[in-house]
Amino acid sequence: MLPPDRWPDVERLFRTVLDAEADEAARLLADADADVAAEVQALLAAEHEADTFFGRPPHLGNADEVEDDLPRGTRLGPWEVAEELGRGGMGTVYRARRADGAYAQDVAVKVVHRGMDSAQIVRRFQQERTLLATLAHEGVARLIDGGVAGDGRPYLVMELVEGxxxxxxxxxxxxxxxxxxxxxxxxxxxxxxxxxxxxxxxxxxxxxxxxxxxxxxxxxxxxxxxxxxxxxxxxxxxxxxxxxxxxxxxxxxxxxxxxxxxxxxxxxxxxxxxxxxxxxxxxxxxxxxxxxxxxxxxxxxxxxxxxxxxxxxxxxxxxxxxxxxxxxxxxxxxxxxxxxxxxxxxxxxxxxxxxxxxxxxxxxxxRARGNTRRYLVASFVRRHRWPVAVAAGASIAVLAATAAVAVQNRRIAHERDRAEEVATVLENVFLRIDPGGQAEGGASTRDLLDRGAEETAQMADTEAKAHLLDVVARVYRALGDHNRALPRHEQAVRLYTALRGRDAPETLAAEHHLAYLLTALGRTDEAEAMYRRVLEVRRRTGDPTGLVESTSDLADLYLDTRRLAEARALIAEGLAVLERHPNAGPPSLEGPIARAGFLYQQALIEQQEGRLDDAVARFHEALNLYRAHRGPNHIYTAAVETKLASLLLEQGNGAAAGPLLEHARSVQERAWGPSHPWVYAVYNTQATQAIQAGDRDSAQALYDRIRARAEAAGDTLWAARAKRQAAQLRR
Amino acid sequence: MADVDVTQMLRAFSGGDAEAAARVLPHVYDELHRIALARLRSERDDATLAPLDLVHEAYLRLVRVTEVTWQDRAHFFALASGTMRRILVDRARRRGAAKRGDGARPDTLHEDAIAGAASHADELLALDAALDALALRSPRQARVVECRYFAGLTFEETAEALGVSVRTAKEDWRLAKAWLYLAMR
Structure with missing residues (x-):
């Protein structure tokens, strides 16, 4: 190779040749100094092999400090070490078995590397062992034992997994x-x-x-x-x-x-x-x-x-x-x-x-994709594999109609279930777009829905229409537009009754939905009669999902009207259904969540009857189910925590209420942002807690915060309420 | 270690304060070395690590990532690349010594693992010498190789760190690696 002082020539020619076309490159090489040209040609020829070499990452080497090996047969407490299984950043893992045969299976023993702060780790280990021992899940390798080896290094004994x-x-x-x-x-x-x-x-x-x-x-x-x-x-x-x-x-x-x-x-x-x-x-x-x-x-x-x-x-x-x-x-x-x-x-x-x-x-x-309308429609179309024409401006409700028609035409029970899911999804979608039932960005959503509703009205009287009326009505109800919801619910019930008969499951479902709306309208007598009729038929046919729905919603009605004995009987009935059919319940409220709902209602009853200890226990049960099945940071979990906390405050137990409220606050704030009624509700309860603890200043600060946020958000109701409470505090 | 603010110095360095590099580098070396050892312990039979992993780990440990720009990051990686080279070469030297029996105790690893490691070690030492020779011709091109090969930098990052155009970085890389390959052969 040429010496360093010739490098500029090599470099120049190399770059020029890289840029040139093939024949031009040949000419350049021919014209150049022979030595330089030879080196550049060698370089070009070596490129491919050089790529192979540099394409491999450099090798860091093998461990040459293998100083902490334990020979086969070493005893660690009752465990006898067999072969090494592997090593990690913190320790080496060996296969081992009980020397005294008291434990038949082989275990994995992890011995930490030398030089770690053993005393501290051992102390820590004692504290944590109890906690780790509570992990009893088939998906988690169990921690069996632990101790300190002869050379002072701590070790952990774990279930051996060979996968x-x-x-x-x-x-x-x-x-x-x-x-x-x-x-x-x-x-x-x-x-x-x-x-x-x-x-x-x-x-x-x-x-x-x-x-x-x-x-x-x-x-x-x-x-x-x-x-x-x-x-x-x-x-x-x-x-x-x-x-x-x-x-x-x-x-x-x-x-x-x-x-x-x-x-x-x-x-x-x-x-x-x-x-x-x-x-x-x-x-x-x-x-x-x-x-x-x-x-x-x-x-x-x-x-x-x-x-x-x-x-x-x-x-x-x-x-x-x-x-x-x-x-x-x-x-x-x-x-x-x-x-x-x-x-x-x-x-x-x-x-x-x-x-x-x-x-x-x-x-x-x-949920990761948020709720942009285009995505929701795309997802909807993907979910329902029959061809759906996505015309520009096609409304969600129209898509739902197409879906419903296809479902009805096929008459496949399974597909019908999916149509029910569609309704639930749409309902949830609209609730999520517009969580408070208020009109933020609501115009376009409402537009879609209104157009869908109009098109539905034009349809011939088929089951598809009945189904769609029911869906549209539920969405209107979810948006708080009861006036538009009511006639459509009624129409759906009429249409189903005409087409399928009075006691068909579809008719019953539609009627139940109507009753639900009537409750919200305060027409409880009519609602009760309807709920009851649906419940009777469902009892006769023994439809577990329907029974869970009927008992829980009717129990709510009785709770609202303070007919506690009747509510209690229904809750017991619903819980009994769940005992036999653990996964029964309407979509997204099934199984454990339905059970949690009943327990929650039961707690409310006990609270009203003054059996506060029982109520606290029941709330805890419900809370655990929510935590397990909705997740610890779900808004409903947090809502139950808030409810439980106010009850604890009622008992004078501010210490127990505090952490619950703190967690609920962080969950609700994360979910809704700082300005939302659910967040205010938590602050409000926290203020109560502060007053109880004799800390009026904190309470004052909390009320002020609610007021400031509510005012900024234009929520006059909460602003006025917080102002009133703060004023009372000063008196 | 805790009293040196690597983030601060890195920003000073990419802002043009060349002195800052001198103050940062020892910490980068320590950190990389520590990580390399930890990794060696954990990857029993095949410690073929993407160097980017190590440098990235050092970066995460030393730099408050939310306070720096991607340009700062490129400068860090470029600084670390030379360090990475030194660590690898130091280790290769020791391994070579162990193989020749210069006082090091024999390894408990498999024979072929030793042989494999040794050939890697020889390769690295040859590359190190070739890089020194290349630096006599063009220090910048040697740096491009360090950045690319020892820290896994992209062309864009390399260009940013060395203050050249992306195109120059790409051409440097082609030229340098072909020359190095010939020089090692």
């Missing part, structure tokens, strides 16, 4: 995207279980999520739950200062773990997002210039055509084009929301993440 890491398992079996999501949902269930017991994993990654073949379906097991915390926190919950002890795996670690900000369940949400991403696209999430992590995830998910797209698609039993379509949209949005840098901007819980994925699998709109 494959999540991503490797999915690839090896060529699982489809859907199967991958289902597997991932099992992971979410295990994590969610731990979160309910206040254990955060902190180091979720594919190699900590092992999968084995089950009889029916694959079985997921999470390793090292809470271990990172065990090994990284001091007794009082502060992070240890030694940097080595801030253990996490950067690819899957949330930003707050890197910055040392508090780790919460949201941290696991982030890691799950990173794992989901990798499971879907087959590559780990990496930061790219100018992009945040969520942006990066979206960019990859949206542009699947990559060099390895064929291989990635093959491992998912599909084609690159199909894979691209599957990942773009919902799943992109789900990853995006899970990977937000700010913890509070992510899914509020793992359950919420799982819920969105389940919605995606059933074709419901995912």
């Amino acid at each position: 494959q890491p999540l991503t490797a398992y999915a690839d090896a079996r060529r699982l489809t995207v859907e199967a991958r999501i289902r597997l991932f949902l099992d992971v979410c269930a295990a994590v969610s279980h731990a979160h309910q017991r206040l254990v955060v994993h902190r180091d979720l990654k594919p190699s900590n999520i092992l999968v084995t073949d089950g009889d029916v379906r694959p079985h997921v097991k999470l390793l090292d739950f809470g271990i990172a915390r065990l090994l990284t926190s001091s007794g009082d919950g502060e992070a240890l200062t030694l940097p080595e002890l801030r253990l996490f795996t950067p690819r899957y670690a949330a930003p707050e773990q890197a910055t040392g900000a508090p780790v919460t369940t949201a941290t696991d949400v982030y890691s799950l997002g990173a794992v989901l991403f990798e499971l879907l696209v087959g590559e780990a999430l990496r930061l790219a210039p100018g992009q945040t992590m969520p942006e990066r995830a979206s960019a990859v998910l949206r542009t699947m055509p990559r060099p390895d797209a064929e291989a990635v698609a093959h491992a998912r039993a599909t084609s690159p084009a199909r894979l691209e379509r599957m990942l773009r949209g919902d799943l992109d949005a789900v990853c995006h929301l899970a990977l937000r840098p700010e913890p509070h901007a992510r899914y509020p819980s793992v359950e919420a993440l799982a819920d969105d994925l389940r919605r995606h699998l059933t074709g419901l709109p995912v």
